[in-house]
Amino acid sequence: xxxxxxxxxxxxxxxxxxxxxxxxxxxxxxxxxxxxxxxxxxxxxxxxxxxxxxxxxxxxxxxxxxxxxxxxxxxxxxxxxxxxxxxxxxxxxxxxxxxxxxxxxxxxxxxxxxxxxxxxxxxxxxxxxxxxxxxxxxxxxxxxxxxxxxxxxxxxxxxxxxxxxxxxxxxxxxxxxxxxxxxxxxxxxxxxxxxxxxxxxxxxxxx
Amino acid sequence: xxxxxxxxxxxxxxxxxxxxxxxxxxxxxxxxxxxxxxxxxxxxxxxxxxxxxxxxxxxxxxxxxxxxxxxxxxxxxxxxxxxxxxxxxxxxxxxxxxxxxxxxxxxxxxxxxxxxxxxxxxxxxxxxxxxxxxxxxxxxxxxxxxxxxxxxxxxxxxxxxxxxxxxxxxxxxxxxxxxxxxxxxxxxxxxxxxxxx
Amino acid sequence: xxxxxxxxxxxxxxxxxxxxxxxxxxxxxxxxxxxxxxxxxxxxxxxxxxxxxxxxxxxxxxxxxxxxxxxxxxxxxxxxxxxxxxxxxxxxxxxxxxxxxxxxxxxxxxxxxxxxxxxxxxxxxxxxxxxxxxxxxxxxxxxxxxxxxxxxxxxxxxxxxxxxxxxxxxxxxxxx
Numbered sequence: 001x002x003x004x005x006x007x008x009x010x011x012x013x014x015x016x017x018x019x020x021x022x023x024x025x026x027x028x029x030x031x032x033x034x035x036x037x038x039x040x041x042x043x044x045x046x047x048x049x050x051x052x053x054x055x056x057x058x059x060x061x062x063x064x065x066x067x068x069x070x071x072x073x074x075x076x077x078x079x080x081x082x083x084x085x086x087x088x089x090x091x092x093x094x095x096x097x098x099x100x101x102x103x104x105x106x107x108x109x110x111x112x113x114x115x116x117x118x119x120x121x122x123x124x125x126x127x128x129x130x131x132x133x134x135x136x137x138x139x140x141x142x143x144x145x146x147x148x149x150x151x152x153x154x155x156x157x158x159x160x161x162x163x164x165x166x167x168x169x170x171x172x173x174x175x176x177x178x179x180x181x182x183x184x185x186x187x188x189x190x191x192x193x194x195x196x197x198x199x200x201x202x203x204x205x206x207x
Numbered sequence: 208x209x210x211x212x213x214x215x216x217x218x219x220x221x222x223x224x225x226x227x228x229x230x231x232x233x234x235x236x237x238x239x240x241x242x243x244x245x246x247x248x249x250x251x252x253x254x255x256x257x258x259x260x261x262x263x264x265x266x267x268x269x270x271x272x273x274x275x276x277x278x279x280x281x282x283x284x285x286x287x288x289x290x291x292x293x294x295x296x297x298x299x300x301x302x303x304x305x306x307x308x309x310x311x312x313x314x315x316x317x318x319x320x321x322x323x324x325x326x327x328x329x330x331x332x333x334x335x336x337x338x339x340x341x342x343x344x345x346x347x348x349x350x351x352x353x354x355x356x357x358x359x360x361x362x363x364x365x366x367x368x369x370x371x372x373x374x375x376x377x378x379x380x381x382x383x384x385x386x387x388x389x390x391x392x393x394x395x396x397x398x399x400x401x402x403x404x
Numbered sequence: 405x406x407x408x409x410x411x412x413x414x415x416x417x418x419x420x421x422x423x424x425x426x427x428x429x430x431x432x433x434x435x436x437x438x439x440x441x442x443x444x445x446x447x448x449x450x451x452x453x454x455x456x457x458x459x460x461x462x463x464x465x466x467x468x469x470x471x472x473x474x475x476x477x478x479x480x481x482x483x484x485x486x487x488x489x490x491x492x493x494x495x496x497x498x499x500x501x502x503x504x505x506x507x508x509x510x511x512x513x514x515x516x517x518x519x520x521x522x523x524x525x526x527x528x529x530x531x532x533x534x535x536x537x538x539x540x541x542x543x544x545x546x547x548x549x550x551x552x553x554x555x556x557x558x559x560x561x562x563x564x565x566x567x568x569x570x571x572x573x574x575x576x577x578x579x580x
Contacts, residue, residue, distance in 0.1 A: 229441065230492075257419075271550070289439045306567020316531060319528070
C-alpha cells in the first residue's frame with residue numbers, strides 16, 4: 001500500500017521536476033504582469049474625444065480608429081475612417097494586420113469605455129505598440145463633440161476655446177448646431193475599409 | 208497544434224459531441240469517486256474523508272503538468288485556451304458565498320448533478336436552489352451586483368506571473384505541496400471520530 | 405455498518421486514480437476545444453431560457469439576460485449544456501455499475517430530512533449567486549482555473565475552501 005503511493009509520488013515529482021530541468025523556451029509574445037500593471041496605472045493610454053476629433057480634423061495620417069463594437073452597431077454609426085474589429089475578432093490574423101502597424105496611432109473606441117479598455121488590455125498583452133483608448137467612447141463623443149454645451153460667462157478662457165473647437169468639429173462632422181440629432185452625426189457609412197473576417201477564434205468562457 | 212477546434216483543425220460541429228464526451232467522463236469519474244454523496248464531500252471540512260482534496264488536487268496537478276508538457280512539445284497553444292479573468296473583488300466575494308453554499312448545502316453544482324442522477328433527493332433540491340439563486344442574481348444584477356461584478360479587473364493573469372516565479376518552479380512547488388497535503392490528510396482520520404455514512 | 409462501509413469503499417474508485425483520470429479529461433477538453441469543465445453555466449442557460457420564454461421583453465431589458473436572450477438560437481444550445489447532459493449520462497452509468505441508484509435524502513442522524521432539504525435549497529441558492537458573481541463554480545472557476553494555473557482559479561479555490569473551513573465548525577451538526 002505505502003510502497004505504491006511512494007512510487008506514484010516519485011513519478012509525480014520527476015514529472016514536475018522535469019520542467020525545472022527543461023531548457024527555457026519562450027512561447028509568449030505576451031507582456032509580463034508587472035509591465036502590464038504599470039501600463040494600466042499609467043493614464044496615458046487615454047485620448048480625449050477632443051484630441052481624437054482634432055486628429056480627424058487635421059487628417060492625421062498616423063491615426064487608425066478601431067471600432068470594437070459588433071458589426072451591426074458599426075454599420076449603424078461609426079467615426080470617419082474607422083475600421084471595425086469586434087472584440088471577439090481581435091486576436092485574428094485580420095486584426096493583426098491593422099494592429100501590428102507600429103507607425104499608426106491605434107485608437108480603440110466603443111459605446112462606453114469598457115469594450116475599448118478590454119481591447120486595449122488584449123492588444124497590450126499581445127505586445128502591440130502605440131495603442132490608445134478614446135476616453136468615454138461614443139457616448140462621450142456625442143456629448144462633447146456633437147452636442148457641446150456652451151460654457152457660462154465667467155468660466156475660464158480655456159473652456160471657451162474648447163467649446164469653439166468642439167463647435168467647429170461638430171459642424172465638420174455634420175452635426176451643425178448643438179441640437180444635432182446624434183444618430184446621423186459624424187457617421188460615414190462608406191469609405192471605411194472593412195477588415196477581412198479573421199478565421200481563428202479563441203475559446204470562450206467556462207462555467 | 209491544439210486546441211483543435213479554435214484552430215479549425217477539426218470542424219466546429221464536433222464541439223458539441225466533444226462536450227458530451229467530456230461531460231460523460233467528468234460525470235462518471237465524479238460519481239465513481241463518491242462525489243455524489245454530500246456527507247462524503249463534507250468530510251473534507253471535518254477531517255473524516257478527504258476524497259475531495261485528493262481528487263481535486265490530483266486532477267489539477269495532472270492537468271497542469273499535462274498541459275504545460277503539451278505546450279513544451281508544441282502540441283497545444285496555451286495562449287488560445289480560456290484563462291479565467293481575474294476580477295479580484297467579485298472572485299473573492301463570489302468564492303466566499305460559494306464557500307457558505309458548500310458547507311450549508313453540501314454539494315457544488317457539478318456534484319449535485321451527479322447526486323441527483325443516482326437518486327439523492329437533497330441533490331435535486333440543491334439544483335432547484337441554484338436555479339433560484341441564479342434567477343435572483345439575474346433579477347437583481349443591475350441593482351446589487353453589477354458594481355462588484357466589474358470591480359478590480361486585473362486581466363487574466365497566470366499564477367506564476369502573479370507570484371513572480373517561473374512556471375516550472377511553481378508546478379514543482381504545487382506538486383510538493385500536494386504530496387505533503389496528501390500525506391498529512393492521510394494521518395488525520397486517525398485522530399478524528401469516525402463518521403459512517 | 406462495518407460491512408456497508410467496507411462495501412462502499414470497494415465501490416468507490418481510488419481517489420488518486422479518479423483525480424488522475426479527471427486530469428486527463430481536462431487535458432482532453434482543452435486540447436480539443438480550448439476550454440475546461442463547468443457546471444453552473446448550464447443551469448444559468450436554463451434560467452435564461454426560462455425567463456426568456458416567460459417574459460421575452462423583460463429578458464431583453466435586463467443587462468444580465470440580454471446577451472444570451474437576444475441571440476437567434478436558444479440559450480440552451482450551448483457547450484456547457486451539452487457537457488452537463490454528458491455529466492448526467494456519465495453519473496448514471498457509474499451509479500448503475502456501482503449499484504448506487506436509490507431514492508433517498510442523505511443527512512446526518514442529528515438532523516431531520518426536512519432540515520437537510522431546507523439547507524440544501526439554501527446552499528443551492530448561495531451557490532447560484534456565488535457562481536455568477538465569481539464567474540464560475542467549483543468546477544469551472546476553481547478546478548479548471550487551477551489546471552490552467554490561472555490566478556483567478558487559485559483565488560477562487562482559496563476563497564471557497566477557506567470559507568468552508570473557517571465556518572465548518574458552526575455547521576457541524578448538519579454533517580457529523
